Amino acid sequence: MLGIGFTAFSLQEVVSNALAESGTNLPSSPLVSEITLSPFDEANKFSLVIPQDWQVGNGEPNGFKSVTAFFPQETSTSNVSVVISGLGPDFTRMESFGKVEEFADTLVSGLDRSWKRPPGVAAKLINCRSSKGMWLNYNQSTLHLHN
Numbered sequence: 001m002l003g004i005g006f007t008a009f010s011l012q013e014v015v016s017n018a019l020a021e022s023g024t025n026l027p028s029s030p031l032v033s034e035i036t037l038s039p040f041d042e043a044n045k046f047s048l049v050i051p052q053d054w055q056v057g058n059g060e061p062n063g064f065k066s067v068t069a070f071f072p073q074e075t076s077t078s079n080v081s082v083v084i085s086g087l088g089p090d091f092t093r094m095e096s097f098g099k100v101e102e103f104a105d106t107l108v109s110g111l112d113r114s115w116k117r118p119p120g121v122a123a124k125l126i127n128c129r130s131s132k133g134m135w136l137n138y139n140q141s142t143l144h145l146h147n
Contacts, residue, residue: 038070048080104128 038056040047043066050070059067064086071079090096097103104125113120 041068046082048082050080100128 038048038050048070051072054070054072057069057071059069066084067081069079069081108123108125111121111123114122
């Protein structure tokens with residue numbers, strides 16, 4: 001079983017008509033006109049919508065651990081890191097981390113920096129639930145991280 005952790009979230013809402021070529025239907029946005037899908041990670045089955053001029057960096061895999069980072073070319077405090085790590089045999093269900101709502105709330109509230117002056121990244125849990133031992137964030141096919 002693999003767990004996925006997301007850290008250092010900071011993106012503007014990045015949606016554009018450029019995704020029409022890739023077959024992805026997302027609403028248009030005036031905030032960022034040039035975006036792209038990150039290269040699809042075949043091994044871990046994920047891809048992110050990122051600004052077109054962002055770079056992708058991969059850490060050296062170490063057993064069951066891997067790190068992929070997405071970051072702008074210029075110096076910035078904005079970046080997204082995807083950390084994938086294997087779990088021990090005692091984690092047989094998603095509830096092994098605790099109640100779904102409590103774990104999700106703790107994870108998301110730890111990313112919220114809207115209280116800072118000047119305000120930082122705002123993170124808000126929209127919805128979550130557990131079904132057959134898997135966590136779901138339903139009714140939202142696209143995740144937009146706001147800066």
